[in-house]
Amino acid sequence: MNLNKKSIVDFIKLCQRVLHVSKKPGREEFMNVAKITGIGVLIIGAIGFIISIAAQLLGQI
Structure with missing residues (x-):
């Protein structure tokens, strides 16, 4: 790695600029992000479960 002092x-x-511009989310914003993330996790899990069940059923045929 070629790291110099300037880089x-x-x-x-x-x-520092990113930390200065960023802000702590309010309660409502945090709850919205948490809900959306939770829904996404549930959807991905359901898709994985359906694929797993389909693979097991197709393996028995």
């Missing part, structure tokens, strides 16, 4: 300093400045 490290630039990276630190970029991180």
Whole structure:
């Protein structure tokens, strides 16, 4: 890896800028993100379960 001092300093400045612009989400925003994430996990799990059941049924034929 060819890291020099300038690239490290630039990276630190970029991180500081991102942290300065970002904000803590409010309760309502957090709950919305949590609900959407939970629904996504349930959908992915259901799809995986259906595929698993289908594979087992097709294996018995």
